[in-house]
Every structure is written in structure tokens, then in C-alpha cells.
Amino acid sequence: MAAEASPALVLGGAEEQPLRDLASYRAVGGYAQLERARAMTPQQVIEELIASNLRGRGGAFFPTGRKASFIPTPDKIAKPVYITVNADESEPGTFKDREIMLRVPHRLVEGCLIAAHAIQSRSVFIYIRGEYSTEYDVLQAAVGEAQGAGLLGDVSIVVHRGAGAYICGEETALLESLEGKRGQPRSKPPFPAIEGVYASPTLINNVETITTIPVVLQVGPAEFAKIGVPPDSTGTRVFCLSGNVVRPGAYERPHGITVRELIYDIGGGIADGRKLKAVMVGGSSFPVMTPDEIDTRLDATSLGQRGLFIGSGVVTAIDDRACIVQFALRVAQFYMHESCGKCTPCRVGTRWLVQLLRAVENGSATEHDLELLLDVCDRIIGKCLCVLGDSAAMPVASCVTKYRDEFHEHLAHGGCPFGADSSLDRLFAPVDQHHLAPVAHEAGV
């Protein structure tokens, strides 16, 4: 059932062609839900979101309506309230927000305006990652067009560009960055709903979550709550399928489709006639899935029963050419590079993981180092200010426990048994990049 092509909702109308301009978005009913929402009281809009049980698509899966209900109403607080949209999409394997911004930018804008009405905010910031240049242009054009058509009313939407930092996808780091600081997470509480940007109540939602808001109103909260796997995983996801599959892509499907259906029925199976070895599910921040787990449904409950996470809807197939130690090493190098340095378990722990994994790969590790790897993971998980530390430790720990035989082979073999045959052999990591070498011309000096 779930594998069949179901009507797209978030990407609805943009299956063939992107809906970039206002006229084409209007042609598929665009901005009709904004009009409906504005005819409702803010409280009614929040109640519809609560009834739909829409949950955050950025990774945390927090109920969107409840989050909106935490924002104080104007009679309770003298400060302005803000909306920040998290478009800092940087989780490895994730490209759904980029697809959404390129294909249905106006639906994101409509979602922002409905959310602004719901929490009575007049100021929206969309924090988009700095590398997304074309996406920025498309989104900025959509905001301009909506403004020109008078759709914004008294709401302002500022598209704010990041400058290259994965950590700014963490909500409090995003707020710091938006305030013009280094993107280092804050300790919580206070939570952003009480003290977010400029010490004012702030609603923070991911791009896909906000873009789903018009959909909730369009299909109706009761109907929306029946899609997917009620009661917890309602609605659709724009799944990000990548890696060693025949047809990678962004596929919008209801929650509850299995990993097998996504990889084999939709993605055409593993490329080059290879065998599946592991699956990165949710993003690189979570434990990996083994091939005997691929009949698990992609919903929070089914994954949770296996200690897995839906994250940002990532499914990356890894075939049997990949060395799992190299995979764990490359993942650890990513987090070492992106650790903001504010708290010790993450700053030191990510470097330690890289050292130990490199020793396993090079053949200088011992059995004791495998225990040490797990011990270091244990000393990171749950002990950091934000989840970046956990995000490094969980995938590494899962590789060691689920692919222990392969780690042992490395120890017995005195190094990598795959050598140059591994698809990830010698894969360079930016963390090993030295500062730019001085160049001949010294422009501007």
C-alpha cells in the first residue's frame, strides 16, 4: 500500500514542473489556505495543528501545534514574538528542504504567513544555509512576489543567509547566529518559546514542517491525522533516498512505508547488482540499520522500537563495497569538523573517536581500543549541551556493536581487509584540510 505513488501534498502540483512563480502556485490553489486561516482566530489555527498531530520534520519530531501553543499571546507579554524557519539544512544525506524551496517556494511562504497569524507574529526570519545560492534566489523571489501581491499584510519575511556551519541547524545555535554571534548552542532552559531571538518568544520550525501547514488546513486536520501511521506519525514525509541505489531522489510518501519498499520498489534496488550492507536512516546522526532490519516501517514508533530514528527522513543505502570502519571514521570526522568547541565531551570526544577509528583502520588498534571506542561514546551521549555530541557517538557506537566482526577482522588483519576495494577508501575529509596556502597575488592588501 505504502509503496504506491500516493498524491503528493507538500510537493503537490510540483511533480512535473516546479511551481516557482505566484501565478502557477495560485493555479493549484495556492494561498487559499492563508485566506481561510486569516478568517479564523489564531487559537483556532493552533487547534487545527494540534488536531493534525503534525510533528517537526527537522529531526526532533516535536508536535508543531503544541510548540506554537507555548508562545505567549500579546496580552501576556509586552515583547514582539518571532518566527524563525530553520532552512540551515546540513544533515548529511538530507536534501528535502532544498527540493521544497526550489519546487514549492510559495508554499513555504504561505506556511510562514499562516504560522505568523497563529502566534500573532509580525516578523519571520528564514535562516537558509550559506551554500544554498540558487535556493536563496528562488526563495527571495517568491517572498518579493508575495509582498508585491500584498499577501504579507503587516508581516515581514527576512531571508537570512548562514555562512557555513552545520551546528547552526541546532535551534539555539541558529538563534545565536541570527543575532550576529558565533553559532554556539545555548543552555536550555529558557526555551526559545520564552526567550528565543532578541530575548523574545520565538517559534522555530523546519522548512518541511512549515510547508506542511497549508497542507494540514487544505486536507483538514482530521483527514491529515489519518495519513501515515496514526496517532504519532501522521502525514507524509519527503524522504531523501541516496547512496548506492539505482534511482536516488526526493520521494514524498506517507509515514509507514518500509525501508525495503523505498530502496527496492521506489529506488530500483541496489546499483551495479551489489548487496546491501547497511542503511543510514534519519541522517548520519543516528544508529545505522542492518539489512535484516529493512522491513521496519519509517515512522517514529516502529523505528523507535529498534533504537532508530526518523530524523530528517534520510535513507542512504550502503552496498557491500563499503568498509564499515571507514564509514564510521568519515562520519566521526564530520562531527569533529562541525563541533563548535563549547563543551568538552563533544570537542574532545569527537577527536578521540577519529583517532581510535583511524587506529582500527590502520591496524594499530587492539581489542581494548574497541572497548575504549564504546566507552568514549558512552561518555559523550547525554553529556553535552546540545545533540551534536550524541550525533557523533550514536552512529559510531552502532557500527562497533552491529558490525563487530568487521572491526575484529581489521584487528586480525592488521588493518583494513578491503584495502583499495572499498568504495570509501582514502575518502578525504575537510577536517584534514589545512588553511589556505598563501597565494601570489594579495588582493586588497
Add this chain to the structure above:
Amino acid sequence: MSLADEIQQVAKRYPDSKSAILPALRLAQEQHGWLSRAAIEEVGEALDLTPAYCMSVASFYDMFNLEPAGRHTIEVCTNVCCGLVNAQAVLESFERELGVAPGETTADGEITLRAVECLGACSTPTAVAVDHRYRQSVTPDQAASIVEELRGR
């Protein structure tokens, strides 16, 4: 419009002008090619922030060049999704074509090569950003023509 005027224009979008520091540093870098001491000072002056503060922010973010960089940049994603589908070979092809290692600039100061973390274009590996615009499904044999195209710009 001068850089300072441009920065002050951008700062008006925010309740606190300090929020304009990232766009300001971006503008300064576009104008100077990199964030020299002079560029950092200009940003500080325009936003009423100290150069030290501006430097502390600039040094946190990957996209800011704190040393001179090439007129053009080639950034190859080497995170796992692209890595599983040949990103290392694409990176090495650019290294050979340019005669530099990742993180270095060609001797004539024209092109900087970098390896970067996930660009968010995982369904079309290998993702390569050429002057900050994405090319998708780049293969090792395309390196030569991309470099040639940049040299002609």
C-alpha cells in the same frame, strides 16, 4: 554604493544591527576577495563593532576566507553520500587538473580547490559547487572542462 552604505542598508532589516554581521562579512568578502584586516575593519566600522569581535565571528564560519583565496572556487562534497558514489575520484581529478591539494589555491591565484561537507545534493552525486553554484552528478572526467570554463571567465 559604498560597502559601508550597503551594510547599513542590510542592517535596517533587523531589530538589532549586529544581526547584519554575516551578510556584512559576505559583502566585504565579495568586494575584497577575502576578509583582510582592512575588510574586517570596514565591517566593524559600519556596524559599530570592534574588529576583534568581527574576527571572532568570521573565524567560526567555513565560508569566510581569512587568507587570500582564488578568484574562483571549486568545492567538492566528500561526505558519505557522495563518497559512496565516487566523490574521492572526482576530488582527485580536480587535484590533478589544478596541481593543488584540497585547501590550496593555484599558483596564479586563480582557483581555490576545497573538499566540503554535505552540500545537500545527495541524490545527484558527486555534488560540486563551482563559484558557489551547484553542479550535480559530476564525474571525474568532467574536471578538465570545468577548470577550462573557469579559466575562461
